[in-house]
Amino acid sequence: SQQGEEDPQALSIQEGENATMNCSYKTSINNLQWYRQNSGRGLVHLILIRSNEREKHSGRLRVTLDTSKKSSSLLITASRAADTASYFCATPAGGTSYGKLTFGQGTILTVHP
């Protein structure tokens, strides 16, 4: 089964508004990562939050992690048209499956100028 599930599947907002995406996962994790993918391109790593962290910031990005609820959220503040992309959360399998990242289904974000 998919480790990370995201909602909403699609989000459409105006420039300047905030965008919030959520991710849920099923098993214990060491860290949770968020990636962005522009249409038809490779993924770009945005932020990694470790299991002992509750919140992390990077520029206009804020990520929270609630290990008791097995959920994470990504907030993009003051969005720009250039933020239009698909956003994926990813969790590592760990153990002997070192290197295995399982991605959520993703949220397609559209920011209208």
Added chain:
Amino acid sequence: DTEVTQTPKHLVMGMTNKKSLKCEQHMGHRAMYWYKQKAKKPPELMFVYSYEKLSINESVPSRFSPECPNSSLLNLHLHALQPEDSALYLCASSSFITGTHTDTQYFGPGTRLTVL
């Protein structure tokens, strides 16, 4: 240099062809990955190489054959593919620190493969 390069960008092949996808990184990473991504879906892991040795094969059909000739290069050899194998193939790399779990992966731009 934090770049992962992939060639070719686009590839069209028939079901009887043999072709190869190439991936290169010069970040000193010792873990490299192949992913397959269908439209509007998340990437799906295919293979992981750690220190040039195949460490994970996600039950990928044998018509896909990975190769890691050295620590900077990763190839994916394709033979007798099916139309349903058409997808974006992504390569990624990451540092490998013994005893820790997966950290940041750096992705290439992908190869868009079409199988006719």
